[in-house]
Amino acid sequence: MDLSISISKKGTRVVKASELHRALGLADHHYQANVRNWIRDVYQFADGIRKPEGLKDFARSPKTKVGIVHEYYFNLEMARLVALSTKSKVKQAIATKLSKEEAVYPDRVQLTTAETLDLMEQTRAMSRISCQVAAEERHLQAYIRRTGSQDFWNKFRADNVVNTTMEDLRKALTCRGQSFNRSHRVRDLLLRYDPYECVRAGIVDHYAAQGYSIPYSLELGKLAREFAMAMHLEVTDDRKGEGLFTAPADSEVVRQLQRVAA
Numbered sequence: 675m676d677l678s679i680s681i682s683k684k685g686t687r688v689v690k691a692s693e694l695h696r697a698l699g700l701a702d703h704h705y706q707a708n709v710r711n712w713i714r715d716v717y718q719f720a721d722g723i724r725k726p727e728g729l730k731d732f733a734r735s736p737k738t739k740v741g742i743v744h745e746y747y748f749n750l751e752m753a754r755l756v757a758l759s760t761k762s763k764v765k766q767a768i769a770t771k772l773s774k775e776e777a778v779y780p781d782r783v784q785l786t787t788a789e790t791l792d793l794m795e796q797t798r799a800m801s802r803i804s805c806q807v808a809a810e811e812r813h814l815q816a817y818i819r820r821t822g823s824q825d826f827w828n829k830f831r832a833d834n835v836v837n838t839t840m841e842d843l844r845k846a847l848t849c850r851g852q853s854f855n856r857s858h859r860v861r862d863l864l865l866r867y868d869p870y871e872c873v874r875a876g877i878v879d880h881y882a883a884q885g886y887s888i889p890y891s892l893e894l895g896k897l898a899r900e901f902a903m904a905m906h907l908e909v910t911d912d913r914k915g916e917g918l919f920t921a922p923a924d925s926e927v928v929r930q931l932q933r934v935a936a
Contacts, residue, residue: 677768679775681784682733682747686887687775689753691732691746698762706743708760713746717755720888721830722821726752730885749887750776776889794905796880796931797873797898798923803911805931806861806876812883812934834888835878836860836871843867869909874899880931 677697682688691709700708713732716725726732731752735745748756754772757765785793799805813831818824832839843863847854852866864871878895882888910920 677771686749686890688747688749691748694748694753694756697768698757698760699764700760700762709744709746712756715759719751720834721817724821727820793894793898794901795924795927796877797901798907798921799928799931800873800876800898801902801907801909801921802928803909804913805928806872808932808934809876809879809883813879816883835875836864865909870899870902872909873902873907
């Protein structure tokens with residue numbers, strides 16, 4: 675089962691469609707027709723039932739020339755779903771391998787020095803509640819464009835961005851003896867429980883809204899959390915004006931992150 679995994683320029687772990695086709699034991703002369711169907715079919719992705727999206731779930735190889743067999747790259751989730759959709763006798767083994775790769779080796783973050791500095795500046799800006807709210811709204815709008823509605827958005831974000839629920843947060847705060855009321859939303863509770871998690875979630879929302887994969891966005895969020903802790907940032911509600919403890923940040927970056935429109 676020879677199926678190598680590569681890293682795209684966006685940091686997404688991908689497999690070649692041709693290698694997946696061979697690993698599944700499918701006849702080479704069916705490749706062109708099969709791959710054409712694969713990128714047009716509907717699958718149960720983590721973010722809903724939909725067709726694969728170009729430059730998100732798959733991409734055509736830039737080395738492919740006109741008039742020959744087209745090569746594509748699939749991210750691991752799409753490759754797994756494609757494998758399960760075939761009649762291959764080894765589809766379950768292939769899907770299991772890809773599933774383990776997804777779980778153990780999330781999309782890697784490989785940033786240049788300039789990109790690292792950009793993320794640090796975005797982290798400073800994301801200590802502002804206004805930037806967090808705007809990032810969540812941009813992510814919601816991207817979710818609606820992708821799925822056609824905002825159905826299951828709260829569950830999707832709880833499972834994939836916040837990684838906790840309101841009920842769990844309430845229990846945790848109760849155990850600590852920290853006060854809250856029933857009108858508090860997830861961000862309000864998270865701010866009381868762990869302010870750095872608000873920054874992390876904001877960065878995840880920001881990058882996911884731009885089309886980056888959730889695993890990759892999560893890795894950026896983890897890195898941003900580390901930056902926030904190292905810089906001892908304090909999360910502040912600047913929606914009525916910046917206060918004494920609002921972390922200084924590049925004004926243009928702040929304006930960009932405060933925009934609701936993507």
